[in-house]
Amino acid sequence: MSVFQLNVNGKVHSVDIDGNMPLLWAIRDVLGLKGTKFGCGVAQCGACTVHLDGKAARSCITDVGVAALSKIKTIEGLSYDGSHPCQKMWVELGVPQCGFCQPGQIMTAAALLDEHPHPDDATIDAYMSGNICRCGTYPRIKDAIRRLGGSATS
Amino acid sequence: MSTKVNRRDFLRAAGVGSGALVFGSYLTPALQAQGLIHNLINGFPVDGIPVVILKVNGDVVIITHRPEMGQGIRSSLAAVLADEMEADWKRVTLKQADADAKKYAVAFPAPVESDVPLPFPYNTLSKDPKLQYLISPEGSQFTDSSRSMTAYFTVMRLFGAGLRLAMIRAAAKKWGVDAKACRAEKHRVYGPSGQSSDYRWLLLGAKKETPTYDEISAALKKPEDFRYIGKGKEPMPFYDALDLVRGKSVFGADVELPGMLTAMIERCPVANGALMSYDAAPALAIDGVRAVLPMFPPGKRGGGVGRGFLPHAGVAVIATNTWAAWQGRRALKPTIKWHVSPHDTYNSVAFRKELEDATSKQGNAVRKLKDVDDAFAQVGVDTKEAHYYVPHLAQTPMEPPVAVAVFQNGKMEVWAPTQSPDYAQIWTGQVALGIDPCGMTDDVCNEKARQASTVHVTMLGGGFGRKSKPDYIVEAAMLAKQMPGVPIRVQWTREDDVKFSYYNAASSQYLKASLGADKLPTALLQRSALTSFFGTLIPNYSTPDLSQAEIKGAADLRAATFGGGAYPYASGIERAQGLEDMPYDIPNIRLENCKAENHIRVGWMRSVANVYHAFAINSFAGELAIAAGRDQKDYLLDLIGKDRIIDEKTFIDQSVERFRNNELPLAAIEVPTVKGGKANQVVAGFPPDTSRLRAVIEKVAQESDWTNKVAKYKNMKGRGLGIAAHRSFLSYVAVVVDASMSNDNKLTINDVYATIHCGLAVNRDRVLAQMEGGVVYGLSYALLGEITVKNGAVVQNNFDDYPVLRLNQTPRIHVSIVDSNEPPTGVGEPPTPAVAPALANAIAAAGGPRLRAMPFAAKNDSGSTDEKIVFL
Numbered sequence A: 001m002s003v004f005q006l007n008v009n010g011k012v013h014s015v016d017i018d019g020n021m022p023l024l025w026a027i028r029d030v031l032g033l034k035g036t037k038f039g040c041g042v043a044q045c046g047a048c049t050v051h052l053d054g055k056a057a058r059s060c061i062t063d064v065g066v067a068a069l070s071k072i073k074t075i076e077g078l079s080y081d082g083s084h085p086c087q088k089m090w091v092e093l094g095v096p097q098c099g100f101c102q103p104g105q106i107m108t109a110a111a112l113l114d115e116h117p118h119p120d121d122a123t124i125d126a127y128m129s130g131n132i133c134r135c136g137t138y139p140r141i142k143d144a145i146r147r148l149g150g151s152a153t154s
Numbered sequence B: 001m002s003t004k005v006n007r008r009d010f011l012r013a014a015g016v017g018s019g020a021l022v023f024g025s026y027l028t029p030a031l032q033a034q035g036l037i038h039n040l041i042n043g044f045p046v047d048g049i050p051v052v053i054l055k056v057n058g059d060v061v062i063i064t065h066r067p068e069m070g071q072g073i074r075s076s077l078a079a080v081l082a083d084e085m086e087a088d089w090k091r092v093t094l095k096q097a098d099a100d101a102k103k104y105a106v107a108f109p110a111p112v113e114s115d116v117p118l119p120f121p122y123n124t125l126s127k128d129p130k131l132q133y134l135i136s137p138e139g140s141q142f143t144d145s146s147r148s149m150t151a152y153f154t155v156m157r158l159f160g161a162g163l164r165l166a167m168i169r170a171a172a173k174k175w176g177v178d179a180k181a182c183r184a185e186k187h188r189v190y191g192p193s194g195q196s197s198d199y200r201w202l203l204l205g206a207k208k209e210t211p212t213y214d215e216i217s218a219a220l221k222k223p224e225d226f227r228y229i230g231k232g233k234e235p236m237p238f239y240d241a242l243d244l245v246r247g248k249s250v251f252g253a254d255v256e257l258p259g260m261l262t263a264m265i266e267r268c269p270v271a272n273g274a275l276m277s278y279d280a281a282p283a284l285a286i287d288g289v290r291a292v293l294p295m296f297p298p299g300k301r302g303g304g305v306g307r308g309f310l311p312h313a314g315v316a317v318i319a320t321n322t323w324a325a326w327q328g329r330r331a332l333k334p335t336i337k338w339h340v341s342p343h344d345t346y347n348s349v350a351f352r353k354e355l356e357d358a359t360s361k362q363g364n365a366v367r368k369l370k371d372v373d374d375a376f377a378q379v380g381v382d383t384k385e386a387h388y389y390v391p392h393l394a395q396t397p398m399e400p401p402v403a404v405a406v407f408q409n410g411k412m413e414v415w416a417p418t419q420s421p422d423y424a425q426i427w428t429g430q431v432a433l434g435i436d437p438c439g440m441t442d443d444v445c446n447e448k449a450r451q452a453s454t455v456h457v458t459m460l461g462g463g464f465g466r467k468s469k470p471d472y473i474v475e476a477a478m479l480a481k482q483m484p485g486v487p488i489r490v491q492w493t494r495e496d497d498v499k500f501s502y503y504n505a506a507s508s509q510y511l512k513a514s515l516g517a518d519k520l521p522t523a524l525l526q527r528s529a530l531t532s533f534f535g536t537l538i539p540n541y542s543t544p545d546l547s548q549a550e551i552k553g554a555a556d557l558r559a560a561t562f563g564g565g566a567y568p569y570a571s572g573i574e575r576a577q578g579l580e581d582m583p584y585d586i587p588n589i590r591l592e593n594c595k596a597e598n599h600i601r602v603g604w605m606r607s608v609a610n611v612y613h614a615f616a617i618n619s620f621a622g623e624l625a626i627a628a629g630r631d632q633k634d635y636l637l638d639l640i641g642k643d644r645i646i647d648e649k650t651f652i653d654q655s656v657e658r659f660r661n662n663e664l665p666l667a668a669i670e671v672p673t674v675k676g677g678k679a680n681q682v683v684a685g686f687p688p689d690t691s692r693l694r695a696v697i698e699k700v701a702q703e704s705d706w707t708n709k710v711a712k713y714k715n716m717k718g719r720g721l722g723i724a725a726h727r728s729f730l731s732y733v734a735v736v737v738d739a740s741m742s743n744d745n746k747l748t749i750n751d752v753y754a755t756i757h758c759g760l761a762v763n764r765d766r767v768l769a770q771m772e773g774g775v776v777y778g779l780s781y782a783l784l785g786e787i788t789v790k791n792g793a794v795v796q797n798n799f800d801d802y803p804v805l806r807l808n809q810t811p812r813i814h815v816s817i818v819d820s821n822e823p824p825t826g827v828g829e830p831p832t833p834a835v836a837p838a839l840a841n842a843i844a845a846a847g848g849p850r851l852r853a854m855p856f857a858a859k860n861d862s863g864s865t866d867e868k869i870v871f872l
């Protein structure tokens, strides 16, 4: 057990935990922020996606010791009221079905749009292919990102 | 029990003939006699309507009694009520109901008379002859079979219209005007001379109003007056959208209770296994680990084949957080020894051979029309035959199974993402009472168990049938029982989910046809072997440790219920899903069911038996069309033949009429006229109607520009269209796939078109969403997914070796709905079955191989001789 300073959503938390604990469980079990989801634990599904210094990262394989070096943002920190452009577009297009994957999808999409404000389809595919949605909301996710990036056709 | 009763009265009670439905909820059998709204106390439930609470300020709380797993049912059913009530959606809040199966059941208020033995579930569930259900307690919250809207559309409308009528009458009395001159709109009643009042000020008056069933029924809106339903004036609300995109919705894993501990369980990899020994010390040495507990005492067999929802044998590591439990489990694993199980020689590759042997021999006929053997024996007749195979498949909902339970003062309290609140309640209640699970069959035992457990239903991170089986919830209860007062959360990993599913059946399908001069079949033989889920749910001769008496009891029970069928054969439910209701108009037909044993737990996955039945019959149709040089779509329409209701007289087993049609009790509430059918052709509901199948085929052909594309692709190498159509869960779906095949056998899916006929599409946007998602789900299992088993243990682990479709692999998907104002039918499952065969037909049309075994895409370790394609 060691003490780590975790800067999550602009607030610094001091936690005394096993340094090998993946960030995901520190966020969920220790800090009690439940918006970041567990879907696979092996970087296959993206449900656990958070931002580390603005870049999308899989929190299920990020040691808490490594995460302590970065600014961490979770879905709760993206906006408190759902006003982030991605969240607004997701609601407008009715993207979620069960919604379980959507915090991860949105965190990945937000990072994508930060880096590429006008992504082409290949970029969208490359960025988003790491996020599984078992409900199959991919067509609407793609549509949402295209619209946000100004390349919407529909 | 075969209640010999008079059919006419039964039909009258069901609303047929007299035009009036006799209707009452279970809690208030005299809905009409006692009045709709009495005993209305501010902020309390409306008596007689178990799904509404009116608040003192006039706001409405709608109880959503069906679990939400992404199908949008919370919003949809609530909006149906709000629409009829003319409630302002801004003043509606939703509250998810706890398990309370009887509260949400709907019963006939009077004894039901019928001159035929009442089919399941009416014949078995009620010991009280006075109580016959339209919606049985077993089905009232069981969110499965795509039936929520089918079952409750009319109920919710009646509740809403009754409230609106009561408000209008209260206002009319207050103003001293004729109620007929008043109307309601968005939480206000308007009078003839400019008066208006918010519902809030009418609550006390409305409380005294007692509209009758007939009056309420007459007050139901016309489709053009709908506010949210169908093509209503306003968009259908999506209540949970904002919470979902903020990560605020509470799923099973998000439940947090003071002092809660997290358990991870190392399970016996083989069904019906037992623990021999383990050493707790290495796990207890991990920081945060509090306890190591066996699920069953050493030597006692856990769940598996014939054991229903009993969990596998296992040892739990209980810790202060998930990570510690996980670490403890890793330390524990090498110390565990398991006893042998009768299923530890099960090997899925060898088993496939067994299934194919079974379908190579004659099975039990389930439907018969004239004589196929005669037709096949004609001299010089042209015949064609093919075997198709579908492996076990796992549902893998995005949220792995998880549940929380606490045991206190002899009672269990549970929080869980479950499709079957009632099963969860019964089975965890049995754990609380310390009785051996007696399943879902003994009324007295079940009732006692319900009293011993409270089940709170969370949001589900997907279900797809996995969360119909509450084994993971039973695990939480079993551990909570051993640590009274401590809330225990059982968290499954993805590996647990992949390895301990209730898998969709593995199936071999054999088809043979003789062809006439026009290349259309003169005879069709289909043999279906499938590992029925009843082999897992109900004990059978292969279940270890059972007495002869228990085996016989279980066999009798199975024969009498759930669509009959004896182990190791299919149940009526599975036979009804695309086998018995095979829609082609062929002069000689024999459909057979062949034997298939269970060696791992079998359950069901989105669309269940339709997965393999739709794949086989539609692929065969495509093969015949292409071999005949005919247009696939035209050939399919020729096969289906003239518009008609499938003649049930050709079904061998007449005892399971309702499930054969996949009919659900409330189908009886609104009975569509049977086109061209005799009055007694079907009991009620939604018989297989080929005119609807034709409608979706014609529409999807139009949407996909079928005819022009076929002409265009004829001259192009490596591009083709495939079509398939299938009825399931009372709805009809046709799918067209536009595919390209490269010289090196690489598949590109360009476009998928899918059209549904689901009666009135109540929530159009969610119907479209289910169609899009259903296509993705269907492509996933057609191309990628396969569960294999070695020595009784599942080989796959996670999404790396049990892959599912990803965004970059998803084609353009175009979905459409056939307009209809007929009663709504299923939406969640129907989109998937036609996808795989449409894709197989497209690949063949594009010059690729004929794919007769799923998954289509080559895998490294498959070792099969099947044709495969490459899909990246």
Ligand code: FES
Pocket: A037, A038, A039, A040, A041, A042, A043, A044, A045, A046, A047, A048, A049, A058, A059, A060, A061
């Ligand atoms: S949980 Fe981290 S990628 Fe799946």
Ligand code: FES
Pocket: A096, A097, A098, A099, A100, A101, A102, A132, A133, A134, A135, A136, A137, B070, B398, B461, B462
């Ligand atoms: S919305 Fe259910 S998994 Fe994506």
